Amino acid sequence: MILYDYCRSSAAYRVRIALNLKGLAYEQVPVNLLKSEQRGEENLARNPQGLVPSLDDNGEMLNQSLTMCEYLDEAYPETLQLLPSDVLERARVRSLAQLIACDIHPVNNLRILKYLVSEFGVSDEQKTAWYQHWVQEGFVALERALADSDQTGKFCHGDDPTLADVLLVPQVFNANRFKVDMSVYPTIARIADACNELKAFADAHPDLQPGA
Amino acid sequence: MILYDYCRSSAAYRVRIALNLKGLAYEQVPVNLLKSEQRGEENLARNPQGLVPSLDDNGEMLNQSLTMCEYLDEAYPETLQLLPSDVLERARVRSLAQLIACDIHPVNNLRILKYLVSEFGVSDEQKTAWYQHWVQEGFVALERALADSDQTGKFCHGDDPTLADVLLVPQVFNANRFKVDMSVYPTIARIADACNELKAFADAHPDLQPGA
Structure with missing residues (x-):
């Protein structure tokens, strides 16, 4: 591939x-x-x-x-398998993943930030506030969804990584880059840490890629 | 349900x-x-x-x-079935659906437009330009993906509606509401028209819902 x-x-x-x-x-x-x-x-x-x-x-x-x-x-x-076999469990994992993929990440994409600067002339402070706002809006909901469910385990869903964790780790990486205070999202932070201890996640880190 | x-x-x-x-x-x-x-x-x-x-x-x-x-x-x-049974065909349908769900719709959501007005003080004209820009950016790619593939049929994928059409029709409805020129997206427009002739799509129209 x-x-x-x-x-x-x-x-x-x-x-x-x-x-x-x-x-x-x-x-x-x-x-x-x-x-x-x-x-x-x-x-x-x-x-x-x-x-x-x-x-x-x-x-x-x-x-x-x-x-x-x-x-x-x-x-x-x-x-x-990145998705569980049970239909309802698959739905839970997909909805956690899509909360990030549809409701946080697209709004903070590079092309969006560029448009804000070029068309609306926003300042660096305003750009950072925009970025943090949408991460926080999403993470408040994600933290609640994870902390309130007994299906959350060592990872987002149980004790094996799933598609939800695949989405979580890059979003937490971005949040840290934009200095979002992660201490208010203890479950998200704990799971991201657990993921990053695994070689599969660690090897995918941006700093280790060609051209970094 | x-x-x-x-x-x-x-x-x-x-x-x-x-x-x-x-x-x-x-x-x-x-x-x-x-x-x-x-x-x-x-x-x-x-x-x-x-x-x-x-x-x-x-x-x-x-x-x-x-x-x-x-x-x-x-x-x-x-x-x-909203997704085909073949693994590669499923991937095609999902990627068409996600082009809309991840790369067009989230950026033009009501909460985003509200933020642009309240925090950046954008004008009505700027808001409309923003809206149209992201629809056009996505539709140019979607039109190409649909027009260039022999897997496109009466609908986005073959001659039965799929998940891609489920996403397409509300996005075209929004595009029309914001006066995007659809004449430059003939394949998208043709498929949306074909969908809207089906009762399943017509009955779901916003104007026909409680509270409309």
Whole structure:
């Protein structure tokens, strides 16, 4: 498999974690976001949105990080499953993952921050406040959902990592980068720490990727 | 089943379409977004994010509209499947759906528009430009993905509606509301029209819901 990724893309970070958790080998090809390579023809042919990551599995090109994670689970069922087998448990894990993927991350994406600066002329302080606001809004809900459920274990769902943890760790990484106070989200922080002790998560860290 | 929804919520619009396509009966309980009922204790107990929709299936409360759609497919496999059975086809449908659910809709949500006005003081014109920009950015890619693939049929994937169409129709409804020029997205417009001829989509239209 070939993962077209970039060290600073947190969507790519997710897919690296998923591939590592499932024990699948992959080659990395960096698409440099700082040089806008994602908008070049080569990447547009892989990804009509001009985004990263894309995943090439034996000539089949996949887009959207959540899609890739679910694809890996379905195409390679013999290794660790990122989603539980029970229908209701799958729904819980998906909803935790989508809280991050749909309601936190997209609003704080680099292209959004750039628009705020170029079109509305927001200051650095305003940009940071925007970033923190949407993380906090999401994390308050996520903390409650995790802390209130007896299905939460060492990880977001039970004692094995799932798709929810795959999404959680890059979002916590971003929150720390933007100096969000994590002490008010003790369950989220505890789970992120537990994840980062695993090699699959540690090896996917942005600082360890090509081009970092 | 009980769907906690609101006529103006496009995430709820998706779930109404999915329930109708699957032929599942449900009761609707409106949560009035204009009165901020979604942030009230009653709704927070159902939905820790203080959002709509939530779906109660026999006492089990589900959140996140995409999660609900996938849950309905897995819990009620005997009716029309929103996802194909082939693993790669499932990935295509999911990635089309997530292009909308992750990369267009969240950025144009009511709470985001409110923040732009209250914190950055953007004008009505700037707000509309913001809205149109992110729809156009997403629709350019979606149009290409649909027009370039021989897997696109009468609907987004083949000749039966799938999860991708469930997401497409509410997004096109929003685009029209914000006067996005749809003539440059002929494939998207054609598919949305085909969907809206089906009773499952027509019955889910915001104007026909309680409280509209």
